[in-house]
Amino acid sequence: MIELHNVKKVFNAGNPSEFSAINGVNLHIEENKVTVLKGPSGSGKTTLLSIVGCMSRPSAGRVKLKDREITSLPERFLTDIRRSTFGFIFQQPNLIKGISVLENVMLPAYPLGGSRLHLKNKALHSLAELNLTNKATSKVEWLSGGEAQRVSIVRALINDPSIIIADEPTAHLDTKLSYRFMEIIEKFKADGKTVIITSHDPLVYDSTIVDRVVNFRDGQIEDKPA
């Protein structure tokens, strides 16, 4: 589904502070599977994830999504792909403060301009699935950590993406909430979605629902199996 060919990412190129985060990565991510990018902090997992999710471009190499080369697409097309194909769950919930849970969940769908009633019903339905119905009108700053994480999951799903990208999703969750998160991931898999997670949490990469673990270190994939 997603193919990376010799992908490199260099920050501050040409400056004394030049730093190479990804060094020639080749990777094939299969459809309807849960793939975990495992590695220590600073290994380049998040950078790779942002390239896969069309949030940034590689400095070199090619990225293919469903056999379509997307590396050189203009920003507008990348946004379109990002919006329709990917759902993002960040390490921090990254919710917008001061507005309600419902509004936060509906935000990714605003640029599409669909019917408000339909969108609202869909958001409420998704919130109900994660036991957040009674929080719909609450402001996000009133939520607990677990609730905020679940809201960010609902937000990631509002545009029906086929690929879910989660960056260190359990970093700020306790064990119970981390298990709960993995149950949700299992459900995504059952719904036919592709899931890519970065994590160095054993609770994630040792989970039975994970199909593949890719070891990452110093911007490269380690050859030895996980």
Add this chain to the structure above:
Amino acid sequence: MNHWLQKQRYIIDFTISSLLRRKVKNLGLLALYSLIVFILASTMFFTYSIKKEAALILQSSPEIVVQKIVAGRHDLLPVSYLDGIKKIRGVAKVESRLWGYYYDSLVKANYTVLTPPHEVTETPTESKKPVVTREAEAEIKPLFDWHGTKLESGNLIIGNGVARMRELGKDDYMPFRAHDGTILNFKIADVLSAESELVSSDLLMMTEDDFRKLFGIEPQFVTDATVVVKNPSEMGMIALKIKERLIDSRPIIRDEILRTYDSIFNWRGGMMIVIFSAAVLAFVIFAWDKASGLSAGERHEIGILKAIGWETGDVIEMKFWEGAIISLTAFFSGVIFAYIHVFFAGSPVFEPALKGWSSLYPNFKLTPFVNIEQLTTLFFLTVVPYTVATIVPIWRAATIDPDTAMRNTGE
């Protein structure tokens, strides 16, 4: 199209809730912005309307006023001059006028003392008799009205400003010190209508005999003369002929008076704007800082929005609506408050500076005249710069990679 409209609605909704999130800051900005528009619009409404009002009232003033000049100063006009003017071809009517100023030390104010023209005082039977009117100009406002009261010797008709300041009304008595030191006591027969207060606020009207007694003017002299011409387009030519025939006279045509009024109110309006320009400048600096600077929080939010699928264009649209909502709200509330302030509340803020009538301020309601051109200029000077100022920094912010949202605490 429907999708586009719906998208705009979503973005506007989100923008409004974004603005409400920073309620205190944005309400403060809105209040200050509205105040600036209010001041500018009030000055504009006031100056324009007062000029228009004065022009309308002065439309019915004499076409030519002839004064005598001695050593460059206004002197009494000999009655014999009137015959000379009457003989000039094109002159329809010549009337003498007696008027002057009286200083009331009690209230430290100057009054304008006037005697009504003969033909009006002889037949004051109609209920409302304008002092100067022409049949063909029925729609033109009379210079001032009174309620048909007959002016008799020993009686006085006073302007509204005088009545207010001296707390006098009909049938009260008002004492005057004559030129020779004697005290003359006049009975107030009536108070002039409030509608013409702009020109009649400080007015006192008395009979010719009383006037001559008060100021000691001999019967062979008058203050000046008014001339009505047959063809208004010949006004300038007739003024020239008067000047040729009576070398020591100064004919003043109506257009010159109108021009003087125009420049006086333009100057006053300009002065107000100069005074408030410091406030405008302070606002511009504040607004520029607010509109052009993006806080770290705002940059992070833009990163989130882009990460969840908003395009750069959507973010710019959001910021455009933010600027437009603030500036349009400020513009309309400022203009509406200015309209109420000037046309309903009597401009309490600017009254002393703009009306200026020695210490006797006219108290009158302006007829609403709104100049669309000026309003459009105000719109372009307030709404457009602010809206543009909010969009410009977004072009820079729009280049934020959406992955900054991920990188906030990521690796």
